Amino acid sequence: MPTVYDIQGFHDDLVRQGFIVPTEVKGGWGRTGKFEDIVDRFNALVSRTAQDDGAELFQFPPIVPRALIERVGYMDNFPHLSGSISSFFGNDREALALSGKVNGGERWEDMLAPTESMLTPAACYPVYPMFSGLLPGKGRLVTVTGWVYRHEPSDEPTRLQAFRMREFIRVGTNEQVVDWRNAWLDRGLALLKSLQLPVVSDVATDPFFGRAGKMMAASQRDQRLKFEILVPVISEEKPTAICSFNWHQDHFSGTFGIKDATGNTASTACLGFGLERVTLALIKHHGFDVAAWPAPVRALLWP
């Protein structure tokens, strides 16, 4: 039976079959226990796959310092995806006026002012400042699972405004970082193929903003700095990236003063699995009846 790709149908089936719960925000749906079990099991499988690498685990909140977003150039490259957090700093009289606007159906956000934080756009962002200074000879390897925010409202169930990324972040010499990236590209493909997903890998680009962004993307593609692992989820023609690899060269190391053991500016790379997207891909390809998924897939996820 050929796989049918119908965006609205897939969304509605996910709701009807008890995997997701709609909210008023596009790409802001809730997850049920059945959905979360798959997320957790896949994330645990990733941990087992990487257990001999000795990655240091950290957990960061979904907010990052505003100054960090400014320093890494996010507002230059991805302003349209950003999430800036404002709050109310006023007095009693102003609070009364605010309340009046909210309840009168007027817009009220001009009574707020920016806080010191923004939403985290990638789970690895809070990690880089930890590396400032001289690295040990072998460099470092860190892993995080975190909520990230991208303002791109969409009806596609695979395009979320808030989702979780399981990331690994490698920092060291160029050679250490590229070797690690290449090894994980093979390992990531093997991992996802073992789950019987029809994945392919390809050179990719980040969604840079506007006309200048087109040139950034072309340069990124020419230098083969970004790879993705893709699988059809909502369309055969436009497969969904479920894992991505970014080699940042000295972008973060220069900004945060990260030096390899010899004192040269270090190199960084990261890889991230989109946990909701992997879960959706598994549901799409193996069906809504999780108990009936292929035995080898179940054995890997529920060992």
Added chain:
Amino acid sequence: MPTVYDIQGFHDDLVRQGFIVPTEVKGGWGRTGKFEDIVDRFNALVSRTAQDDGAELFQFPPIVPRALIERVGYMDNFPHLSGSISSFFGNDREALALSGKVNGGERWEDMLAPTESMLTPAACYPVYPMFSGLLPGKGRLVTVTGWVYRHEPSDEPTRLQAFRMREFIRVGTNEQVVDWRNAWLDRGLALLKSLQLPVVSDVATDPFFGRAGKMMAASQRDQRLKFEILVPVISEEKPTAICSFNWHQDHFSGTFGIKDATGNTASTACLGFGLERVTLALIKHHGFDVAAWPAPVRALLWP
């Protein structure tokens, strides 16, 4: 040896002993693997404690619909804690101007506009709209673990801008809801005492804003709508709330049209454990060497 309460000293020890990682944001620190292990183990203990209750599990992202925040009166009562999300909706020319401001050290946030979302201020908020309509005779019981945001920057390690709450949400008749709340108040105290924390429970109030808020708080206290379980973490005189119980009466049911099985407006209540605060209380009372914690405490957390 008497317990010493020294806010800055405790924070610095948590960093030195490898539990937390400072960031540029007050109350926005990172957690290490050692910290996360305690969080996960305590949360699992809560799940085991409640396993016979049959709570339905959901997971929501750290963002909620802006319209939900408006409807439940959050901007009337807690505007100072709110987190409103803005993004950039402009064209190429405006993006260039934005970039110029960011890199020129000027404030740039006035070039953004509000999105359809805000940060979730309590893990239970996205749950209530799911209950709209007629409830089954027994009502419903839901559990969630979620990241919440409160804009209250502080040097106290127990006062975070982003933290995780493990919540249970009960909806049904007044009697069902209050019985459930009372039973959990006993069970919560017993659970935390079994971890050898010197806890007490007390009537409490929410941090309502301003002069009008003082009256709201007095009324909430008179009606005994909010209870907390407290333990000294950063001060003996001002113990820290690590678990709180709120009976909302018809506040959410009225807003979202939630009816009990007989067609009357339902009642809701929630209880939440502050996962970082419980973890900090355990570290404060049992020490930085987790392997040397009292055997009965270790047996409960690492069964």
